[in-house]
Amino acid sequence: MKIKDFIWIGIFIGISLFVFLPTTNPVFVKLTQNYPYMMGFIKTMILASMGELLVRRIKTGSYFGDPGFYLKAIIWGLLGMAFVFVFPLFDGGIKSVLHNQVIFEVDFLNRLSYAFIVSLAMNLIFAPTFMMLHRMTDTYIMLSSGSLKNMRHVRFDQVIEAIDFKFLFSFVILKTIPLFWIPAHTLTFMLPSAYRVLLASYLSIALGMLLSIKRK
Template identity: 50%
Template sequence: MKKKDIILIFYILTVVLLFLINTTRVFIETQTINHPYLMGFIKTSILATSGELIASRIQSNHYFSKKGLFYRFIVWGILGMGFVLMFHIYDAGVNSAINNNLLPSIKHSFSNKLVTAFLISLIMNLSFAPAFMLLHRVTDTYIDLGQGRFKQITKVKISDVSSTIHWKVYLEFVLIKTIPLFWVPAHTITFLLPSQYRVLMAGFLSIALGLILSFSKNKQKESTN
């Protein structure tokens, strides 16, 4: 284990400790309620970028081998703001459908919460997740093709992005395998949590997303060799 590995582990543990210490936890909860979009940006960008670093470490044995890390940080932050809105929309929408007898519910309290969380996760992952994952893949490819430089990124054509994306891996692995086997169960747990912790959970799941995308890129390389 290298020194940078220890630093990253310490960094992630520090983030976790912020939510275990009462004073900092209350502060973060208050700010999340008062400034949901800002906190969504901060939490997701920090944690998801950590996932990018871990993915880079796995792929190349170096944390900073990826170019344009700043732009990836910004993209993740914007996506985090989107999570804030989408989580509320799907939560409210599914609960409204249940109240109007359009979706099933169970009388037992915890079972009903579990079924509701599962339905929110299932519907969100079947509708929003494919578009989100594709958007992330597109922005990531723009940054890659632009070598992480703003001027070059603006010159990248969408046709180049489309031809670079490995659609077979996106469809067969990212969508068909990760959604039912990972994302639906993971987001079911997410929607069992209080609302102020859901975007934070999404941030931690973004670390997992970084690992999944790293694995999918390795599969892409294998399929092209």
């Protein structure tokens, strides 16, 4: 391991300690409740970008060198704001459709079943569109070499041609959704709402590692 690896680990641990330590956790929860979209942007931008850096480290041996890193970070932040909107949309929607009826008498099993149904609905309805959109934004950034000026000259058909749709559908959508995201988001929806976007950001790091290993 190199010094940059220890720095990455140190930042990751520092963020986690801020979130979970009893002395700082109330601050995190209050900020998340009072400024949900701002915190969604910040949490997802930082943690998902750390995932991007880790994936690059695994693939190339270096954390830096991606000319589009900062644009990708902003995109992640915007997606984090979308998560803040989408998570309660599906959570509340499923509970409304099912009229909050009791599925199991045991409270844990009842919460688990609701979390699974919410996760299933969200991942079947929202996730494929989200994954394709994110792949398109990444491809725009790649084809423009991370330059907003160059991005004006990137055509939509060039983006479509550059995307590996076989990998996107055969692995990212058809395998990671049922095998990773549905179980992972079931756990996510078992948590209090203040921690859901945060856990999704942590999970993006784990999935990024899996995808990078798969494509090596």
